[in-house]
Amino acid sequence: MPFYERGDVRIHYEEAGSGFPLLLIAGGGLNSNIGFFTGNAPFNAIEELKDAYRCIAMDLRNANGGQSSGPLEIDRPWDAYADDQLGLMDHLGVQEFMVLGFCIGGPFIWNLLRRAPGRIVAAVLAQPSGFRPEMPDLFYDNNIKGWAPGLCARDPTITMAMADAFLNSMYRTDADFVFTVSREFVRNCQTPVLILPDDVPAHPYAVAMESARLAPHAEVSLYPWKESKEQIAQALAHIRRFLHAHQPAAAAAQHVG
Numbered sequence: 001m002p003f004y005e006r007g008d009v010r011i012h013y014e015e016a017g018s019g020f021p022l023l024l025i026a027g028g029g030l031n032s033n034i035g036f037f038t039g040n041a042p043f044n045a046i047e048e049l050k051d052a053y054r055c056i057a058m059d060l061r062n063a064n065g066g067q068s069s070g071p072l073e074i075d076r077p078w079d080a081y082a083d084d085q086l087g088l089m090d091h092l093g094v095q096e097f098m099v100l101g102f103c104i105g106g107p108f109i110w111n112l113l114r115r116a117p118g119r120i121v122a123a124v125l126a127q128p129s130g131f132r133p134e135m136p137d138l139f140y141d142n143n144i145k146g147w148a149p150g151l152c153a154r155d156p157t158i159t160m161a162m163a164d165a166f167l168n169s170m171y172r173t174d175a176d177f178v179f180t181v182s183r184e185f186v187r188n189c190q191t192p193v194l195i196l197p198d199d200v201p202a203h204p205y206a207v208a209m210e211s212a213r214l215a216p217h218a219e220v221s222l223y224p225w226k227e228s229k230e231q232i233a234q235a236l237a238h239i240r241r242f243l244h245a246h247q248p249a250a251a252a253a254q255h256v257g
Helices: 034-038 045-049 077-091 105-115 138-146 148-154 160-171 183-188 205-214 229-246 249-256
Strands: 003-006 009-016 020-025 053-058 097-102 120-126 193-196 218-220
Touching: 003 077, 009 034, 009 077, 020 045, 020 077, 020 105, 034 045, 034 053, 045 053, 045 097, 045 229, 053 077, 077 105, 077 160, 097 105, 097 229, 105 120, 105 183, 120 229, 138 148, 138 160, 148 160, 183 205, 193 205, 193 229, 205 218
Parallel strands: 020 053, 020 097, 097 120, 120 193, 193 218
Antiparallel strands: 003 009, 009 053
C-alpha cells in the first residue's frame, strides 16, 4: 500500500485508472477514508471514473478506519489537511488536477481553491458540508463523539483536551457558511464548480445553493439526486460531462488517443 510521508505526517493513498488527474475526497467527516467509496457513498467514484481519469484517493490524516496519521495542528486545522492534499499531489508529480469531494470535501475543496487556484482546473462538490446557524455545534458534537475517542485510543500522545481544542478551532472559531472561505471569495472564484446539493443536518441545501448562486462559473445538479439508481445515474452523467468539458484539451486528446 503506498504512503506519502512528510515529517511526522504519513498519508495512505491509492490510485486507479489513467488520464487527467482527479483527486477524490471521501465523505465521513474527520473519519474520511478510502473505504467510504465502497461503503456509505452514494456512488463509488473510483470505480465510476477510473475509466477516464487518473483517480487519486487518500485517507484523511488521523481518520478512524484509515491508515493516515500525523499531529493535530490546532491553530490551523483546515490548512493542515490542505497541506496533506497538495503535498500528495506534489509527491505524485501532479501540477494541474480536478477534484471531486463528498461531504467534508466541500469545505476542503473551497480551501484548496483558495490555496492553489492555478492548479485546480475544475471541482465537483457532492453533498457538501456547511454551517447551520440553527445547529451551531453539530460538527463539534459529531466529531467529539465519533472521531476523538477512537483517535485518542489509537494514539496515546493525543488527549481528549487536544481533540477538543482542535475541533473548537476547526468548527467554532470561524463558524459560518462553508467554514473555510468567505462569501466574497466564492463570489470571485473563477474555477468552474459543479454542486450536487443535499439536505440533511450536516449538508444544508441552503448553503450549497448559496454557493452555487455566488460562484460565477457554477453548475448545479438535479435535486434530489440520490433517491433512486436512475437519479444517481443522471447525476453521474452530469459529473462526467462537466469533468470532460473542463479538462485541458491536450489531456483529453491524449487519453482518447
